[in-house]
Amino acid sequence: MTHRVAVFVRDGALPMEIGIVHRIFGQAGPGLYEVLTCTVTPGPVRTDADFSINVEHGPELLETADTVVVPASKPDDEARPMTPEIAAALARIRPGVRIASVCTGAFTLAAAGLLDGRRATTHWRSADRFRALFPQVLLDPDVLYTEDGGILTSAGVASGIDLCLHMVRSDHGAAVANEVARGTVVPPHRDGGQAQFVRRPVPEPAVSSTGRAREWALANLHRPVSLRELAARESTSTRTFTRRFRDEMGTSPGRWLSRQRIERARALLEETDLPVDDVAERAGFGTAASLRLHLQTELGVSPTAYRRTFRAERV
Structure with missing residues (x-):
């Protein structure tokens, strides 16, 4: 069955963030995803640019979504992340539905109580404000x-x-994800644990x-592959x-290398x-024991279970 992704936008929406969701899921392949946009009241929605977007669907769309994505809204996310209308809309989401936020959209999820006791992130510039408003979020x-x-x-x-x-x-x-990444001309995988901001004393x-x-x-x-060998390729010290x-x-050589091995193994198991x-x-x-340990740690499944799931989908 086609997986429905509902993008819930609000006044002050960031067009690029809305486009990201449509672009990534929309390229995943015929019949895999249906991406639709909704808002509190259908019609023109103000963006943070010099134009508005026309949104045809209202909050009832959230009742049929398999994934709900909440992009950022400027400047209301930090100043007024929740209104009665937004709260009523989010209450339409069915239990167990996957919910995601982009950037300061996390303020809205937190204001709705969806992040209580959970680990979450937001833009680093907004971190202090987020902590002050939602100390119950990790x-x-x-x-x-x-x-x-x-x-x-x-x-x-x-x-x-x-x-x-x-x-x-x-x-x-x-x-499938790698093919989408190739079509979008972006890296196929950046680990979620990578730093989002690194201060550098000199320009990149x-x-x-x-x-x-x-x-x-x-x-x-x-x-x-040893660190010494990697350093030797660049004629520098370790x-x-x-x-x-x-x-x-944004990560260590060892962590990066482990991720590349995991991705290689996943591709071989699938293809x-x-x-x-x-x-x-x-x-x-x-x-096989080492692969099993790493895959279980990273994905929570064994190589055989992973292949059973994803190889079957591609055959």
């Missing part, structure tokens, strides 16, 4: 996105892309200082390489009939 302002009990939140606008790709990947596997270099090492690592995932890598990628032992070897985990 705010983590240093990540790209979070997922806690079917409620997802993301940081700034670009991390909304990461969040939507994460949901597509969770629904239909890495191969025009040319990546770790790109050759990353390219070499991806070509050699099947074998052990300490300097690690610092530069964190500045450019081939290779035995799990061979998948583990080609992805650089060495043994």
Whole structure:
């Protein structure tokens, strides 16, 4: 059955965030998603730009949604995140429906009580205000996105892309999400735990200082890859390489390498009939037991269960 995604917009909506949801889910493939936009009162909705958008659907659409996405609204998110009309609209969402926010849309979810006791994030500039308003929420302002009990939140606008790709990947596997990413010309995966903002004492270099090492690592995932080898590819010390890598990628070389191995294993499980032992070897985990441990830690499933779910969908 087609999965219905309802984008709930409010006055002051950010057009780019609305477009992200339509773009990512809309490219996932025929029949996978239906993306519709709704608002409290159908008709023109003011944006934060010099134009309005016409929204045809009212809040009743939320009653039929499988996923609800709440983009940011400026400036009302922080000043007035909830009104009786918005509260009544959100009350229409069925129990168990996946709910997500982009950027300061998290203020609305928190004001509705949906984030109480849950881990969440929002734009780093709004973190102090968020904490003051919603101390009951476990705010983590240093990540790209979070997922806690079917409620997802993301940081700034670009991390909304990461969040939507994460949901597509969770629904239909890495191969579908990667194809969407290729069509959108964005990285196929940025781990939610990556830092959303890194202060740098100097401007970002025009040319990546770790790109050759990353390219070499991806070509050699099947074998052990040491930090010393990565640093040697850039003719630098391991300490300097690690610092530069964190500045450019927002995570450590080891964590990045582990993510690439997981993604390679997922693709092989989805797209081939290779035995799990061979998948583990080609992805650089060495043994099926090691692959099983990493996949269970990252995704909560075994390689066999993952293949059963996503390989069957693609055959």
